[in-house]
Amino acid sequence: MNRYLAEALGTAFLLATVIGSGIMGDTLSGGNIAIALLGNTIATGAILYVLITIFGPVSGAHFNPAVTLAFFLLGKISVKDGSIYIILQIIGAILGVWxxxxxxxxxxxxxxxxxxxGPSQGxxxxxxxxxxxxxxxxxxKHRPESVPMLVGLYITAAYWFTASTSFxxxxxxxxxxxxxxFAGISPMNxxxxxVCQLVGMGLALGCAKLLFNSEET
Structure with a gap:
């Protein structure tokens, strides 16, 4: 149960940070979208570092169905745990928004x-x-102790180098x-x-097996 609670709570705090920093940035930036996005970016990268550090030893700190599905396909997590993780990630995310x-x-x-x-967003x-x-x-594979920092820094960067701001x-x-x-997305999009997130996950699985040794990835 502690693993399940960690996934739900971690995802809730992640979404609270994404939405809350978006609202705060939009409110305080005086209409400057770049400043609002910067505030949104810094807060999201920072909370990822914190959440992965404290919950990683408990559940693996997936907070993401694409991550959970990838680890299931690699045989690192059971069908039961993977299914519960994904359900709780979605529930936690919604509760974080509310x-x-x-x-x-x-x-x-x-x-x-x-x-x-549009295609560029996908x-x-x-x-x-x-x-x-x-x-x-x-x-x-190479620096397991650095995963929290690496993920936080990657998402911080990806907010700015992707047209979609890296969901x-x-x-x-x-x-x-x-x-x-500020951080919302229309349900129709x-x-x-x-779909594109799952495609990216699948491509990463194949590439990681080539680069990082399939037996240990």
Missing amino acids: ATHVMFETSVLQTSSKLRA FSEVIATFGLLMVIFGGI ANPAVTIARTMSDT APLFI
Whole structure:
């Protein structure tokens, strides 16, 4: 149960940070989108370092169905645990969004109207998720103690070098459809993001086996 709680709680705090820092940045930036995104970026990278450090020894700190699915395909997690992880990641993500709405005194139940459409957005999610999984696999192979920092730094960078601002996470994508704020995404655009995230995950699995030794990846 401690592993399941870690996945739910960690994903909830991740989404609270993504949505909350987006609201705060948007509110304080005076309309400067670059400053708002910078605040959103720094907070997200920082919380990932913290959450992976404290929950990694408990559950592996996946906080991401694409990560969990990748580890299942590698035989590192059972069907039961993987299924429960994914369900709890999605539930935790949604609860994190709702908790943030309460903190910022906005309507708890929302639907995002922010459009993130087009081939460039989908391709960006392929690249973002591919890169994230490669960072995780490479970190585990060569510098396991540095994985929290590596993931935090990668997402910080990917916010800026991808057109989609690097969701790279199906649970995050689903939860962000439920917040009509700076970090939201329209529900009609979410399926494209999720499919492309899974494509990126699959490509990363193949590439990691070549680069990092299939028996240990």
